[in-house]
Amino acid sequence: MAVSRDSPPGDGGGGGLPRSTPPPRDSIRNGRTLQFVIFIFAAVLLVVAATFYVASLVPPRAIPTDKLVFSSVALVDRNASFLVQSESGGPYLYGGFEATLVVNDFPGPTVTLGPSESIVRVSIGPNAYRITWRDADGDGAPSAGDLFLISGDGTPLPSISAYEFDLQWQGTWTAKSFWTTG
Numbered sequence: 001m002a003v004s005r006d007s008p009p010g011d012g013g014g015g016g017l018p019r020s021t022p023p024p025r026d027s028i029r030n031g032r033t034l035q036f037v038i039f040i041f042a043a044v045l046l047v048v049a050a051t052f053y054v055a056s057l058v059p060p061r062a063i064p065t066d067k068l069v070f071s072s073v074a075l076v077d078r079n080a081s082f083l084v085q086s087e088s089g090g091p092y093l094y095g096g097f098e099a100t101l102v103v104n105d106f107p108g109p110t111v112t113l114g115p116s117e118s119i120v121r122v123s124i125g126p127n128a129y130r131i132t133w134r135d136a137d138g139d140g141a142p143s144a145g146d147l148f149l150i151s152g153d154g155t156p157l158p159s160i161s162a163y164e165f166d167l168q169w170q171g172t173w174t175a176k177s178f179w180t181t182g
Contacts (some may be wrong), residue, residue: 068092068142068167073179078156082177084146091141091176092169099131101150102164113167116140121153128153131165142167148177157181 018161067090097113101122108122108129116135121128134147142148150165151157159181168174 014141017053024086034113044145062169067173068175070148070165070177075179075181077157078159079149079151079178080147080157080165080177081147084142084144087141087143091143093141096136096170097142098168098171100166100168101129101131102166103127104161104163109167110168111118113142127158129157 037110041062041165042072065116066086066088068087073080073082093114094113098110099120100110101108101124103124106124108124109121111122111131113133114120116133118132120131122131123129130149130151130153132147132149132151133142134148135141136142136145146164148167150163157163162180163178165177166174167176
C-alpha cells in the first residue's frame with residue numbers, strides 16, 4: 001500500500017518542512033556599500049599622497065639670521081622702506097645676495113641684488129615691483145644704516161596685501177622683513 005503524502009496548500013512539496021527565509025544581508029557586506037567605502041578610502045589616500053608630493057616640491061626656505069637685521073618697515077605713500085639695523089660677521093658684498101619678494105604668499109623670482117641705487121624689477125602675477133638699496137657708507141655691502149626701498153613699478157604698492165622681503169647670502173642665511181599695506 002502506498003503512502004500518500006498530502007502537502008498543505010501553498011507548500012511547494014518541500015516534504016512537510018517549514019520554509020526558511022534567507023537571513024537579511026548585513027549592509028556592510030552589501031557589495032555596493034563595500035565598493036563605496038573602498039572608493040572613499042582610496043580617494044582620501046590619493047589626496048593625502050598628492051598633498052605630500054606637492055609639499056615635497058617646494059624648496060625649504062633658508063633659516064633667518066641675525067647676521068643682517070632689518071629695522072621696522074616705514075610706509076610712505078604706500079611704498080616700503082627699511083634700514084639695515086645691524087650687521088655682524090661681514091662685510092657681505094652686494095654681489096653675493098639674492099632677493100625674493102613675496103606678496104600674499106606668492107613668491108616672485110629670485111633676483112641678484114644690484115649695486116647701490118640700481119633698480120631690480122620683479123613681477124608677481126599682474127603686478128610689477130622695484131627693489132632698490134642705497135649704500136649709505138659706500139662700502140659696497142649692505143651694512144648698518146643702508147636703506148632698502150620696495151615699491152610698485154611706477155606706482156604705490158597694492159593695498160590690502162601682505163609682503164615679505166628675503167635677502168639671502170650665498171644660500172646660507174636669510175635676512176627678512178615683513179609688512180602689510182592697508
